[in-house]
Amino acid sequence: MTGSFERISGDRPLPSRLRGGVVAIGNFDGVHRGHLAVLQRALDEAQGRGVPALVLTFQPHPRKVFRPEAPLFVLTPPVMKARLLHELGFDAVVEQAFSREFAARSAETFITDILVDMLGIGCTVTGVDFHFGKDRQGGPAFLMAAGERYGFGVTLVDAFRDEGAEVVSSSRIRTLLESGRPEEAAGLLGYRFTVESEVIGGQKLGRTLGFPTANMKLAPETALKEGIYAVRFRRADGTLHDGVASFGRRPTVDDNGAPLLETFLFDFSGDLYGEVCRVSLFGYLRGEEKFDGLDALVEQMKRDEAEARALLAGVRPLSDLDARIAF
Template identity: 60%
Template sequence: MTAEAIARLQGSDPLPPGLSGGVVAIGNFDGVHRGHQAVLGTAADIARRDGLPLICLTFEPHPRTVFRPDQPVPRLTPAPMRARLLEALGFDAVVEQAFDKSFATIEPEAFVSEILVDRLRARHVVAGFDFHYGRRRAGTPETLSAAGDKHGFETTLVPALGGEDGEIVSSSRIRTMLEAGDVAAAAEYLGYRWTIGGSVQEGQKLGRTLGYPTANLLLMPDTILRFGIYAVRLRRGDGSLHDGVASFGRRPTFDNGAALFETFLFDFSEGLYGEPVTVSLFGFLRGEEKFDSAEALIAQMDRDSAETRDILAGVSPISALDRRVAF
């Protein structure tokens, strides 16, 4: 998955003529998990069938964060990463509608007429079976279908998707899995290996002194991933992939400082400072530990590296999207 080619538009941006009159998938889509992919894939199928542009309408920030600013929603996929995933799924554009308390008061009919009809000129609207919109969530799947009949666009509502364990695939369940470090289970619900992104930061070079130089990413403050050691794969801006072992945490053996995601790449010696990268997580090795000496830490890092090489030697894509993201 290389740098995004998808058009990212703000809610107030005019839609380019070539993207007007398309199929519009609506939702928050935080995580772009298998449940979301059922909605997005349905929209993509319709767009291909009818030869129409494929647009995603989503909201920034997450509406629950606006209503509960003291309890912000930890994001599985910040807007740039969500856009990359949508691009990999074949979307032509994503419209990131600014969501604030003023927008939350828009009446359902105004949402339809001003955004779906006047701005996007939607020919077909696809949403989840429980999609609500407008002031006090008064807009329902039923009113959306009725609005489509009134304004001349078709509507398709997609039922919920269950996991192999019978539970509904949801962003909240995936967050719980990541809090436990269970990135393998999260991948099954996501339909791809959970992936983070950012520009490589220059750190204190502690890893270099240990013989383990790292590419460091500073993650969003609300990142819920468990502190620990992970088997990962890093993709550079040129598309090349590099296996490695990563540590997420506060480095208790040294400074117990700000949380940092540090990736040691196997058989790699180039500089990466300032370069945008993505890192896909394949497996959890162990929790973060404090060691009595640098020598003890190095010995454990050697074991972690060997275990990671074994894990990554046996991986294969779990979906077409996973192939685009992590292979």
Template identity: 55%
Template sequence: MTHAAASPHPFIVLRDGQALPPGLAAPVVAIGNFDGVHRGHRAVIGTAVDQARSLGRPALAVTFEPHPRAFFRPEEPIFRLTPEPMKLKRLAETGLDGAVVLTFDAGLAAKDAESFVADILVGRLGVSMVVAGYDFHFGKGRGGSPIFLREAGRRHGFAVEIVAPLLDEGAQVSSSVIRAALAQGRVEQAAHMLGAPWEVEAEVIHGDKRGRELGYPTANMRLDPAVTLAHGIYAVTVEINGVRHKGVASFGRRPTFDDGAPRLETFIFDFRGDLYGRVLPVAFHAYLRPELKFDSIEALIAQMNEDSARARAALD
């Protein structure tokens, strides 16, 4: 797969009912959930972008929100690697000209594969080509397979390219494998499959100010309860005003103090400033140790000193 240059045009996001502007007519589309926009997804997207450039067509992603699994199994919250804002941000970095976000609701869930092709891909988008992963299924009861898509393309007059799975040392790169790696604290493995360190975005909230008393003032964030990142201490970077700052973060329940709801607490090295109310991205680079309970404040501070030194070394 070649790496396409970024699109010279602004990235456009279209939602239900919004018509394609003239500049996006007859697009080549990459279609999928794209949670994580990992290297396997980028193989699909990169193929679409390359094909679009060679044909002189625009390149779009067609994706779904909320994640279909959240619609079908609302009682089982899904750990989203990239919630919608971050997913769109990642898609905009791939060279695509835009994204079409389809609301996954009862109406879309009830639409059979043939109607999806006829109404959305052909009727609304007027696609010239569709690129999908080898395991992409769509339509009511997942009736639309890659084989069905190829046959539908022949009938409706658009080209179809199916992209083989991306293997990494013999293992398939997939969102579920990345989620499993993060649940075990294997952030380096997750970063390798994602093509970049895994990142969260959340608002900095007021905490109990305990870190300040210990000499380690932290930026506190509550993450989505569905996030199943392993509790522990991590070497991280935090982007503030476009600048990446190094730091050390604890994700967990603070067993030395209160065993409360999981929270991300980040000590940003060599930084002073008021961050309350800011939404900041935190990227996870290395797992340092599991969360521990300490018998004394002195033991905790000594460990925090060691964690900071290890985090600096890992990030250097």
């Protein structure tokens, strides 16, 4: 990422240079093509007004607050969401702490305390289904009326539909990733699904077999289909490597049950421990298998490498954002 960008906690004062801007509001989990319709409108509006472009989002995801017993596969944790928003051209993301107490605020209080006093907004851009305040009492009509009272603009964006006339949603993308269809998920996201984590030590079995891997723990609720993927791996210094990755749960290695992503980088040797790196998924090659001995495993790994190299040799960016994230 380049240029000035800020991640701002909702309990911090907004820098004066960011007040009066255009603010896109939403959870934006996935920052998918449906979200991009709202986000691009906000960027265009900000450019036309000559003011900063901001995103107001909520952390943690409201579903985690209201249904803590149901694990939620968050597509874009805060760091990745901020990275994507920065790449799109926003000046800042405001991460408002979300709790039952915050959700119990009236819609009017949300307007006055958050939009007017905290952000000093000049205009807000949201989807037509955006609701806020206690019992979701605030909706598009309420927001537009508030804009007239307090002197800020309101732009509402219709739900974005894909080429099959279906609404693009985070739940659809989760389902695709859970079923091993990252290529279709990328079509809805507009870029290759990407995870980010620190490289940690492992059992070093891959090294003894001639396939050393960079191991990354992902959040426990990460619900990718377990198996083998063709991937691109971006190091902390920005260098990019093709590779093949195995995703799964390894209780003997991982005492907290978090899924482990083990990536073999093609044509690379070196120490990656401690680096925070990114892995973008380009294709699902096969499910996990139990092999009859290490020789059979090594032969399959060689076939996986060949298949991944062939797949990655022909890929092209899906969008400008994909080009910046995975190419």
